[in-house]
Amino acid sequence: MEAALTPAADTTGPAFFGASIMTSRALRTLTVLTATATLCATAAAAAIAAPAASAAGQDDGRRMSGVAVAWARAWNGSDPQALGALFTVDGTYSDEAVGATFRGRKEIAGWKARADALIDNVHVTIRTTRLDGDRITVRAVYSGHLKGAPKPFAVPMTTELVLDENHCRIASDQDHYSLATVLAQSGLPADWTPPTT
DSSP, X not given: OOOOOOOOOOSSSHHHHHHHOOOHHHHHHHHHHHHHHHHHHHHHHHHHHXXXXXXXXXXXXXXXXXXXXXXXXXXXXXXXXXXXXXXXXXXXXXXXXXXXXXXXXXXXXXXXXXXXXHEEEEEEEEEEEEEETTEEEEEEEEEEEETTOSSOEEEEXXXXXXXXXXXXXXXXXXXXXXXXXXXXXXXXXXXXXXXOO
């Protein structure tokens, strides 16, 4: 008895290729949605795992919050929009050292772009994180090289991140570090101000 032969599926025709091609916009949207889902899942896992350490008042450096890690990664990257995307629509970012506050994703992304324009090799290195309810306290080293300065800087920084109700996005950020130390390490005078653009 001979087996019935069925024609193979056509994998070369336009219908096949049309079904498998994604536009770059759709691919970008899919990437952002996947990253957001991963960030939310990581943040939720950190929130579930952290209460015992938080209740005991212990700092658990091994279990950095996914949000804090994404925040540092955005600062260390070159895309200002990546930082803005971590915030709620009406989120705020305060740099206490320079006395500036930015509201909304666009302004926050603009702050990152300005920092990149003034500082070469901007980098945040997380040392510890502590989760307490919807707040993450990040202790880090903030480093870089102010353009035109004789030397680079690396100063301790503490950041308070307040998360939204789902612990997926940042509602507010307050950075605390010493501007005087940044300028001294950079070899700049205490009254130095960045050039206007």
